[in-house]
Each structure stands twice: as structure tokens, then as C-alpha cells.
Amino acid sequence: MSQPTASPQQIAPSFGSVTLEHYLSELGAKVPAPGGGAVAALHAAQAAALVAMVARYTTRAKDAVHRPIVDRIIEAADAAQARSLALADADAAAFTAVGAAYKLPKDTDDEIAARTEAINAALVEAARVPAAVVDEADEILSLAAxxxxxxxxxxxxxxxxxxxxxxxxxxxxxxNIEINVGSLPAALGDAFAAALLRVDTIAARADALHADVLHAVRS
Structure with missing residues (x-):
């Protein structure tokens, strides 16, 4: 599982330490971050928390036969929640870094080369973070199923x-992967092809699981 990397430009405070009201205020404000990438990571964090909650409600005496599986799911879901929350912070930092790279000077050939390198590096990180969120969504969905x-x-x-x-x-x-990859040279953007291909499969699995739950409710 991909891990978010620390960045000196990371947005503070962390999403994990602010109120929901503050987060929504920032999300709705005319500021570069947070945006859709952070929202995606927080969707994953909430999905993981819901799985952990259901698992913790499945620790009754009658559930004893399943306890090893349930305990493993709790541990895995808690870890996925923590990683996803960290990815929300990493996404905000990555988006900020992209903006900063585009503002670098481009008056000389050396400056143009340095700026291009900085932009590409920032775009790769900005695509890596949502690709890691796809990983988390995939794992969380497997736990839920x-x-x-x-x-x-x-x-x-x-x-x-x-x-x-x-x-x-x-x-x-x-x-978020698509928009960043679209500005990258193919040699760098191709690294994210696998993550993009998995998204439709994840969506189909999620729809099937939703249908299974709906069937269980209606039965």
C-alpha cells in the first residue's frame, strides 16, 4: 500500500485535527486546497470507519466463531482509515506544490528547465496521492465484502x-489522476495506467455490494 510522504508545504492543521465545520468552510472557500482530492481521501476514510464500526458490532457471543476474521477486519479497517486521512493531508500539500511549481521563474533556459522539472515532479506527486486513494478504496471494499x-x-x-x-x-x-497525468510526459504518466484501469472494476464491485445489502434489507 502506498504511503503518503511528508512535505514541507503540507497544509496545517491536519484534517484529522479540525472540526467538520472548519473543514467544510475551507472546502467551500475560494482557496486552492482542500478540493476534490482531499474529499476523495476522506470518502475512503469514512468507508474504512464504517467497516470498522460494523465489525465492532459483530463481537457478540453469537459471533465468536467469526471473531478471528472480525478482529482482522477491525485492524485492517482502522489502518486504512489512518492512511486515508493522511492522504487527505498529502493531497492538499501536493496541490499546493503544483501551484508553486507553476509560479517558478522562466526567464532563462536554466530557469525553464528547472521549472519544467519541478512541475513534472509536483504533478507526479499530485497523481500518486489519488492513486494511493484508489488502493485504499479497493482494500476497504474487499473488507466490506x-x-x-x-x-x-x-x-x-x-x-x-x-x-x-x-x-x-x-x-x-x-x-484527479486524469487531470494531472494529462499534463505529464507519457513516460511519467504511463505509471498511473494500472490505477486508472482498476477504477471501473472497483465501481462495479461497489455497486454489486450495494445491491447485495439492499437485497438483505428487503428480504
Whole structure:
């Protein structure tokens, strides 16, 4: 699983330490970040939290036979939540770095070369972060699907909500990968082809899981 890297330009404070009201205020403001990339990562974080919640409700005495699986899902979902939250911060930092790179001077050949290199490096990072969110969405969806047959039926709808959030994380990340890759040389952009190809599969799996949960609710 890809890990977000620290950046001196990282937006502070972290999304994990601000109120929801502050986050939404910043999201709705005329500022470069946060934007859709951070939203995608937070979709993944919420999906992971929902999976963890359903798993924790599946620790009743009657669930004892499934306890090893449930405990593993809890641990994996908690870790995915933490990674996704960190990716929201990394996305904001990456977007800021792209803007800074485009503002570099371009008056001489050396400056043009340095600026181009800086822009490409920033765009690669700006594509890497949503590609990592796709990884998280994929894993979270797998955890949700594994949990559905054994999860506490009283909170089964939250598995469906987790699938929908994971889907949103992947689809939104697709947009952010595409826009950054579109400005990169093919030699650099091709590295993200696999992540882009997985998005449609993730969306189809999420839709199928949503349908399975809906069937369970209606049965």
C-alpha cells in the first residue's frame, strides 16, 4: 500500500485535527486546497470507519466463531482509515506544490528547465496521492465484502454505505489522476495506467455490494 510522504508545504492543521465545520468552510472557500482530492481521501476514510464500526458490532457471543476474521477486519479497517486521512493531508500539500511549481521563474533556459522539472515532479506527486486513494478504496471494499456475510445484520446498511463511500473515493480519484497525468510526459504518466484501469472494476464491485445489502434489507 502506498504511503503518503511528508512535505514541507503540507497544509496545517491536519484534517484529522479540525472540526467538520472548519473543514467544510475551507472546502467551500475560494482557496486552492482542500478540493476534490482531499474529499476523495476522506470518502475512503469514512468507508474504512464504517467497516470498522460494523465489525465492532459483530463481537457478540453469537459471533465468536467469526471473531478471528472480525478482529482482522477491525485492524485492517482502522489502518486504512489512518492512511486515508493522511492522504487527505498529502493531497492538499501536493496541490499546493503544483501551484508553486507553476509560479517558478522562466526567464532563462536554466530557469525553464528547472521549472519544467519541478512541475513534472509536483504533478507526479499530485497523481500518486489519488492513486494511493484508489488502493485504499479497493482494500476497504474487499473488507466490506468479506464482512457482509458475517456482520451484525442490525447494521448491515452501514456496509452498503461503506461500499458507496469507497466507490466515491475511487471515482473522484480517477478524475484527479486524469487531470494531472494529462499534463505529464507519457513516460511519467504511463505509471498511473494500472490505477486508472482498476477504477471501473472497483465501481462495479461497489455497486454489486450495494445491491447485495439492499437485497438483505428487503428480504
Amino acid at each position: 468479506e464482512l457482509l456475510p458475517i456482520g451484525n445484520p442490525n447494521v448491515v446498511t452501514d456496509i452498503g454505505a461503506a461500499a458507496d463511500a469507497a466507490r466515491a473515493a475511487a471515482m473522484s480519484s480517477q478524475l
